[in-house]
Amino acid sequence: MIIYPAMDLMGGRVVRLAQGRFDDATTYAADPAEALAQFAAAGALWAHVVDLDGARAGTPVQHDLIADLARAAPLRLQVAGGFRTGEQIARMFDAGVGRVVIGSLAVKQPDLVRGFLAEHGGDRITLSLDVRVIDGTPIVATAGWTEDSGRSLWDIAALYPEARHLLLTDIGRDGMLAGPNFELLEDAGRRLPHVAIQASGGVSSLDDLKRLDTDGAIVGKALWEGRITLEEAVNLAGA
Structure with missing residues (x-):
């Protein structure tokens, strides 16, 4: 399992949101470039970096910063937030980004x-x-989690037989340190065997990581608040 330490950026600063609420953000003192260097020193091969301002605006806001981070980063970046065009995506790859994340656009277009x-x-x-x-059905949300698409996870995933990576977040668990939705993740693993699933939302302990049977795990608030160390997580996961 690959551990993706998560770094969310607002105004160039590292923050974490609770359940995606922009009015419930905790700001951390870490410099983004230094944080990526620390991730690599701890053994991480990837980091998950989100332009929260871009995600909120639906257009690039901090892509200059992310491109600069990617050029200098000692590990591979998976980046998200505000990507809408092929040109924006190509720019990230030109800067050395490993993967670009597409969210609401996958539902809408x-x-x-x-x-x-x-x-x-x-x-x-x-x-x-x-x-x-x-009612037991995972319904996909859009627009920074403020709108429900009315379509299930399974309906949307079926649109992309060529997809190879899926970051799956249970909104109710994100930033709450309440543990992942293991039932949902196990169901997704059974139904979508062709994709590498990254578990996101709720990881709060090494025990959570031990229980996960996914290809990857996004770990954010638990790292930033010192509940687990990245070294421990990477050693446990083996990646």
Whole structure:
């Protein structure tokens, strides 16, 4: 399992949100470039970096910063936030980014996103689907989690047989340190055997990581608040 230490950026500063609420953000003192260097020193091979301002605006806001970070980073970056065009994605790859994450666009403009996958390949694009579990069905949310698409995770995933990476977030768990939604992740693993699933939302302890049976895990707040160390997580996961 690959551990992706997560770094969310607002105004160039490292923050974490609770359940995606921009009015409930905790700001950390870490310099983004120094944080990436520390991730690499701890043994991480990847980091997950999010332009929260871009995600909120639906257009690039901190992509200059992310491009600079990617050029200097001692590990590979998976980056998210505000990507809407092929030019924006290509710029990230030119800067050395390993993967670009596409979220709401995968729900709203599937033809466009299938074009991104065809152009760059399934190993360079990570689909990110954020869900609320309603009456037992994972319903995909869009627009920074403020809107429900009315479509299930399974319906949206079926649009992308060529996808190879899926970042799956249970909104109710994100930033709450309440533990991942193991049932949802296990169901996704059974239904979507062709994709490498990254578990996101709720990881709060090494025990959570031990229970996960996914290809990757996004670990954010638990790292920043010292509940687990990245060294421990990487050693446990083996990546």
